[in-house]
Amino acid sequence: MIKILIADDHTMFVDGIESILKTESDINVIGQCYDGLSIIPFIEKETPDILLLDVNLPGKNGIEVCKELHAKYPMVKVLAISMFNEESYVTEILNNGAKGYILKNTGREELLLAIHTVQEGKTFFSKEVTNTIMKGLMNSRKNGGKKTAFFPKISRREKEVLKLIVEEHTTQEIADKLFISLKTVESHRSSLLSKLNARNTAGLVRITLENKLLD
Amino acid sequence: MIKILIADDHTMFVDGIESILKTESDINVIGQCYDGLSIIPFIEKETPDILLLDVNLPGKNGIEVCKELHAKYPMVKVLAISMFNEESYVTEILNNGAKGYILKNTGREELLLAIHTVQEGKTFFSKEVTNTIMKGLMNSRKNGGKKTAFFPKISRREKEVLKLIVEEHTTQEIADKLFISLKTVESHRSSLLSKLNARNTAGLVRITLENKLLD
DNA sequence: GTATAATTGGGGGTTTTCCCCTATGGACTA
DNA sequence: TAGTCCATAGGGGAAAACCCCCAATTATAC
Incomplete structure (x- = not known):
């Protein structure tokens, strides 16, 4: 009996997969997670x-979850599912x-x-994913490794702050929401300005949206 | 017996819905379409x-299909399904x-x-969609029901100011560039905040980019 | 095991944004 | 012709953002 945990924020999709798997006698769906944060606690x-893991998850994205999981619970096999055949997602x-x-456009049999x-x-x-991986390998051979990274890495906390800035919250509101000091949020803001090479909040928001830094 | 046709390009999702509906004794799934072009021929x-119709379809998008269907086969009731709670999609x-x-994040019961x-x-x-519709209605009443603009009309000058704001210029810089007073630019800024229903610069930039107000 | 980075926080200050008010001339329009 | 929008502009004030300085603890990476 294969025990499976499904993690995807689209309820209807989770229900769908579950319905497919329910008809299989050797598979047992032991739970569902609708955001990234609840996965690790469940597994504990x-x-x-097997964890069927959506790459784009709210709360904590699939890549972060996968990383943490691989360190703490290497016996759990992660099968990533995504809407997009995006090279960066696949590789990461x-x-x-x-x-x-x-x-997500693969059929029941393939699942x-x-x-x-x-x-x-x-x-x-x-x-399709195999092709994408091949292309990725060829590119990385051509230019000797990482081709992306136009921006320095934005940390987890910075990303949280950035998200709230884009959502029009003031520094004080962000501090309250994250239970940290105003000064700390100002620190993160200033790191973000510097990392993204923005002059002000407008630039922060523009660069974030144009480069989809929060997806 | 309710006869249902499912149209979505994500096979796994179609299989999922079908599995959900299969358990219902009064529902019969009569077919699946994986692109926009095959829907009308099937219905002929x-x-x-009922047609369960994904809004974002390859070939011919859900909105076009819905329009054509409504003219030719008004008896077919279209239930739109989408990943996104996008005002433009919903309204159109x-x-x-x-x-x-x-x-797509609504559950089995709600489906x-x-x-x-x-x-x-x-x-x-x-x-969530109801809220979106309400917002859309309010906006369309404000500007007399024109379908193109969900926002009050932004004047020529306001658009110039908005563009410079998005490009990270300060109010003073904008005043210098446009050869007008600081106070005038502030006036335009405040009109923009009010018209776009934004709280601050971040909101101004986000709403502008998300709705492509400068194109 | 030692750098490096992340997260936290503070003092003190300047600049920018945002908000309230008012006001005038011109253009379009009901 | 009166009403409304637009573009212009100002006074004054509160709030927010931005900029230096600094420093401690904890992760993480090499």
């Missing part, structure tokens, strides 16, 4: 064999320990095949 | 009671004859409720 209570989550990557393949300790990718 | 052969597809709009409600000839919206 009950360990699944695979680098963080995911055993497979399938797209079951992916689950069984991953359960046997092998890796599984959708056909 | 076999007419469903409802203006083109859709009977309901639900998000069934939506189907039964629409089948009775009533309309159904997710809670």
Whole structure:
């Protein structure tokens, strides 16, 4: 019996996968998570064999979850699911320990095949994803590694602050929401201005949206 | 027996909905379409009671399909499904004859409720969508019901100021560039804040970019 | 195991934004 | 012709953002 945990913020999608898997006698869905933050606590209570993990999750994104999970619970096999065949997503989550990557437009048969393949300790990718990985490898050989990173890495906390800035909150409001001092938020703001090379809040918001830094 | 046609390009999602609906004795899924172009031909052969229609479809998008369908086959009730609670999507597809709009993060129970409600000839919206519609209505009443602008009209000068704000210029710099007084620019800023219903510069920039107000 | 980075926080100050008020001339329009 | 919007501009004040300085603790990476 393969124990599976599903993590996706789209309820209807989670219900859908569950309905598909329910008909399989050797698969047991032991739980659902609708955001990134609840996954680790769930696994601390009950360990699944496979985690079906959406790459774009609210709270804490799939890549971060995968990283943490791979360190703490390496026996849990992560099968990443995503709407997008995005090179950056694929590469990053695979680098963080995911055993497979399938797209949301793959069918029932392929989903079951992916689950069984991953359960046997092998890796599984959708056909389209395989192509993407190939392209990625070729590019990285051409320019010798990382081609992205136009921006210095933004930390977890900075990203939280940035999100609230974009949502029109003032520094004081952000401090209250995050239970930290006004001065700390000002620190993060100033790091963000410097890292993103912005002159003011307007620039912060523009650069964030134009480069989809919060997705 | 309610006959349903599902149209969504994400196979896994289609399978999911189908699995959910299969357990209902009064619902019969008569077909699946994975792109916009195949929907009308299908309906010409076999007419469903309800079309579960994804707003973002390859080939021909959901809004166009809905429009054509509403003209040719008004008896088919369209229940729009989308990943996004986007005001423009919601308003447009409802203006083109859709009977309901639900998000992909609504659960199994709500999906069934939506189907039964629409089948009775009533309309159904997710809670979040209702709020979006309300906002849209308020805006469209303000500017006399024009469908293009969900925001009050922004004047030529205001647009110039807005552009410079997004480009990270301060009020003083904008005044110098446009050869007008600081106070005048402040006037325009404050009109913009009020018209776009923003709290601060961050909101101004976010709303501008999200709604492509400068294109 | 030692750098490096992240997170936290404070003092003190300047600049910018935001808000209230008023006001005038011109252009469009009901 | 009166009413409304637009663009212009100012006084005065409160709030927010931005800029230096600094420093402690904790992660994380190499």
